[in-house]
Amino acid sequence: MIRASADSFTGDAMPRASAAGKLRVENLGVAFQREGATLPVLDDVNLSVRDGEFVCLLGPSGCGKSTLLNAMAGFLQPTSGQVLVDGEVVRGPDPRRIFVFQERGVFPWLTVAGNIGFGLGKLSREERAKRVQHYVQMVGLQGFEKSYPHELSGGMKQRVEVARALAVNPDVLFLDEPFGALDSITRMVMRSELLRIWEAERKTILFVTHDIDEAVQLADRVVVISARPGRIQQIVDVDLQHPRDISSPRYLKLRDGILSQIGLAHRI
Amino acid sequence: MNTLRSLEWLRPVLFLLALLVAWQLAVFLHPHQLMPGPWKTAHGIADLFPHGLIARYVVASVFRVTWGFFLAVLVAIPLGLVIGWCQRFELAVNPILQILRPISPLAWIPIAILWFGVGDMAAIFLIFIGCFLPLLLAVIDAVRAVPAVYINAGRNFGLKPVALMRRVLYPAIVPRLMTGLRITLGIAWLVVVAAEMIAVNSGLGFLIVDARNAGNRYDLVVAGMVIIGVVGLLLDYGVRSLERTSSLRWGFEEKR
Amino acid sequence: MTPASRIHPVERWLWPILATAVFLLLWHYAVLWSGTRIFPSPREVELGLSQLTHRGVLYRDIVDSLRRVAIGYLAAVGAGIPLGLLLGWYPAAEQTVNPAIQLLRPISPIAWIPVAILFFGVGDDAAIFLVFLGAFFPIVITCVDAVSNVPLIYRRAGSNFGLTAPQVLARVVFPAALPQILVGLRIALGIGWLVVVAGEMIAVNSGLGYLIIDSRNSGKRYDLVVGAMLLIGIIGLALDAVFRRLESIKPVRWGFRHES
Numbered sequence: 001m002i003r004a005s006a007d008s009f010t011g012d013a014m015p016r017a018s019a020a021g022k023l024r025v026e027n028l029g030v031a032f033q034r035e036g037a038t039l040p041v042l043d044d045v046n047l048s049v050r051d052g053e054f055v056c057l058l059g060p061s062g063c064g065k066s067t068l069l070n071a072m073a074g075f076l077q078p079t080s081g082q083v084l085v086d087g088e089v090v091r092g093p094d095p096r097r098i099f100v101f102q103e104r105g106v107f108p109w110l111t112v113a114g115n116i117g118f119g120l121g122k123l124s125r126e127e128r129a130k131r132v133q134h135y136v137q138m139v140g141l142q143g144f145e146k147s148y149p150h151e152l153s154g155g156m157k158q159r160v161e162v163a164r165a166l167a168v169n170p171d172v173l174f175l176d177e178p179f180g181a182l183d184s185i186t187r188m189v190m191r192s193e194l195l196r197i198w199e200a201e202r203k204t205i206l207f208v209t210h211d212i213d214e215a216v217q218l219a220d221r222v223v224v225i226s227a228r229p230g231r232i233q234q235i236v237d238v239d240l241q242h243p244r245d246i247s248s249p250r251y252l253k254l255r256d257g258i259l260s261q262i263g264l265a266h267r268i
Numbered sequence: 269m270n271t272l273r274s275l276e277w278l279r280p281v282l283f284l285l286a287l288l289v290a291w292q293l294a295v296f297l298h299p300h301q302l303m304p305g306p307w308k309t310a311h312g313i314a315d316l317f318p319h320g321l322i323a324r325y326v327v328a329s330v331f332r333v334t335w336g337f338f339l340a341v342l343v344a345i346p347l348g349l350v351i352g353w354c355q356r357f358e359l360a361v362n363p364i365l366q367i368l369r370p371i372s373p374l375a376w377i378p379i380a381i382l383w384f385g386v387g388d389m390a391a392i393f394l395i396f397i398g399c400f401l402p403l404l405l406a407v408i409d410a411v412r413a414v415p416a417v418y419i420n421a422g423r424n425f426g427l428k429p430v431a432l433m434r435r436v437l438y439p440a441i442v443p444r445l446m447t448g449l450r451i452t453l454g455i456a457w458l459v460v461v462a463a464e465m466i467a468v469n470s471g472l473g474f475l476i477v478d479a480r481n482a483g484n485r486y487d488l489v490v491a492g493m494v495i496i497g498v499v500g501l502l503l504d505y506g507v508r509s510l511e512r513t514s515s516l517r518w519g520f521e522e523k524r
Numbered sequence: 525m526t527p528a529s530r531i532h533p534v535e536r537w538l539w540p541i542l543a544t545a546v547f548l549l550l551w552h553y554a555v556l557w558s559g560t561r562i563f564p565s566p567r568e569v570e571l572g573l574s575q576l577t578h579r580g581v582l583y584r585d586i587v588d589s590l591r592r593v594a595i596g597y598l599a600a601v602g603a604g605i606p607l608g609l610l611l612g613w614y615p616a617a618e619q620t621v622n623p624a625i626q627l628l629r630p631i632s633p634i635a636w637i638p639v640a641i642l643f644f645g646v647g648d649d650a651a652i653f654l655v656f657l658g659a660f661f662p663i664v665i666t667c668v669d670a671v672s673n674v675p676l677i678y679r680r681a682g683s684n685f686g687l688t689a690p691q692v693l694a695r696v697v698f699p700a701a702l703p704q705i706l707v708g709l710r711i712a713l714g715i716g717w718l719v720v721v722a723g724e725m726i727a728v729n730s731g732l733g734y735l736i737i738d739s740r741n742s743g744k745r746y747d748l749v750v751g752a753m754l755l756i757g758i759i760g761l762a763l764d765a766v767f768r769r770l771e772s773i774k775p776v777r778w779g780f781r782h783e784s
Contacts, residue, residue, distance in 0.1 A: 073424070075420055075423075075424075092423075093420070093423045093424040093426075094424075094426065095424065095425050095426040097424075098424055098425070099420065099421070099424050101417045101420070101421065104415065104417050105417045105418070105420075105421045107418060107421070107436070107439070107440075109439035109440065109442065110439075118425060118435075119425035119426070121431075168425065276619065279616070279619060279620040280619060280620050280621070280622065280623040280624070282620075283620045283621060283623075283624060284623060284624055284627075287624060301642075302642055303639070303642060303643075355531060356531070356535065356539055359531070359535065359536060359539040359540060360539035360540055360542065360543035361543055362540065363540045363543075363544060364543065364544060364547055366757075366761050366764075367754065367757035367758060367761055368757055369714075369757070369760070369761075370714060370717055370718070370756065370757050370759070370760020370761055370763070370764065371721075371753050371756050371757045371760065372717075372718040372719070372721035372722050372733070372756065373718075374634070374718075374721065374722040374725055374733075375721050375722075375725075375733065375736050375752070375753050375756055376753070377725070377736075377737075378736060378737070378739075378740040378746070378749045379563075379746075379749065379750075382562060382563065382746065454630065457630060457632070458630075458632040458633070458634070459632075461632040461634060461635050462632055462634035462635075462722055465634060465635075465637070465726070466725070466726070473632075473634075473635065476635055476638060477638070479638075480638040486638070486639075486642065489638045489639065490639070492635070493631050493635050493636070493639075496630065496631050496632065496635055497627050497628065497629075497630050497631045498627075499630075500629075500630020500631065501626060501627060501630050503630075504626075504630060
């Protein structure tokens, strides 16, 4: 297993972040009980993520990358090992770390504004309205504040979820295949939107995907995970500046490197 | 097109008329039967109106249904949320609920009379019993069917259990709850009629029994049945329109 | 779904037994403390029931109730399913008949009791008729619903393979609608069981419902009232469980994955 160290990182897009290790995963293992048998899903995962870094977890479906994300967010108790955020062991979900589900997580009984303001119960009414308005604008949903989710397209619902997450000003965002259910054009638009928001807000982002191009386009580092049980196979530094030219030789080389790492020739 | 549409509207009316004619014919062919025809039934309904009796009986029945139903709703929804949420609690009470459920609410009549005497309270208690269990089970089922994403999202924003129930679980079950409420109100209407036949001295159920026992006035019996049907239909229609507005607003009717 | 969703296998037995024990204890002491002479304690209920069993009365009442439910219910199934399938298949027919069904449906089966007695006299037939009425409308309505919920693509696929209309109904629509129909049938059986008890309280002289009303009227034997209620609950639960078994048979099971 190859671990990338912080100083091997050369990209200019790298956030000039504080101390290394905003989030650390130590010897993490997860096993499920299925009909009496023990099924190892993740085995001895070690990972360190810097503050403000954009990390993609990449792997085939069923490799346990979502399980890893759920364990990091505190929705799942690991069988062994631990997850630390700011040196503190994660014991459960916390508003400082928001998990963005595919657009399924938008509450259908609340309007766009209601959804975005969901986590802002402690603020005064005006404060909340201001915050909601700010994030409505950031994700470009002006004019839809009073709409219900069923009146929105998949991409718009996804924006609502991202805005709802950002509104509580978390340190870390977990995104679980957030654009998986969108059509390919909307997906491209959403990727650049996400990058724009990330550059404005500098959150630490962990992004699960099974799309190699998506990972190389977005991430500072790509963590390649092998299947059954899930292990970190390789960590690839993406030393490309944003906006990335997806036809540049360097981009193609990185992508092909990951492709061959997973064991796929890039010919069909 | 226009004539076709008006024809479509006519068809059910014609069918109802055909049923009435068949009924009248059957009565003509068996003149010695006590069963009244539609014509006599209509007369029976007309007979009931001038005394104001019918209005009083309808009000009495609806009054009992309202109280029993609302008490059941008030208790069943919070309790169902808690039971559905806490798996161990559900495990614990499930056998008792499952045994109580198939007991006809009418089987409680002796106990209702023992505890509350003959009167409104007994009838309200019976309706409460009849509504409470189905509603409770509907709420529990609905809570268990809430997608885990919603609950995880709520917990992620730091909601404590009580807030989670109020802000996530409760709104998430509303569409299913509406269906449950409609079915339960139907049950309440069935139960009140039955309860009034045994446990009280007013209401539409009493009207039927009384009309039969006091002089075999079967025209009034069938008239009472028709009125029961119409009021039940109106209640169902009322809840349905409520259901429609709420599901329209969210647009996520759960259709299998 | 709950935070600590890991439930130990032992807990599946522990909690129900514990709760039932607490319930029985509460009942016992509530009777003791209130000093009531009429309302029975759990022990008295047990004694009353075993007394009836020895006299063989209980067995006869149970069989009577079950027989009435079985006949009335099967008649409702036999008439309700074909009618429901037809109405679901021909929307025009459904439009025509629907208002009449909607008018008849909210009339409590119990309200039919005077009419049932008029037609059939006091006896088995009246109770069977009531069960039939109680089960018939729910069956028809779920069948109509189930058929109209069958996705159009299934029907198209069926006719694409050259099936005639009756064949599509029998080989595509019916199996596709079966899971929902079975749920409706199970609910209708529950209603039948509710109705037979109510009917027996008024319209006949045997069965569990009659046992309840008779025990009360002749000598305030509330131990038998409560005992009969418990029996009704247990038998109803057993009927429901048998039906759920049916739902888990393979060809039907595809529709039930969302449960459990």
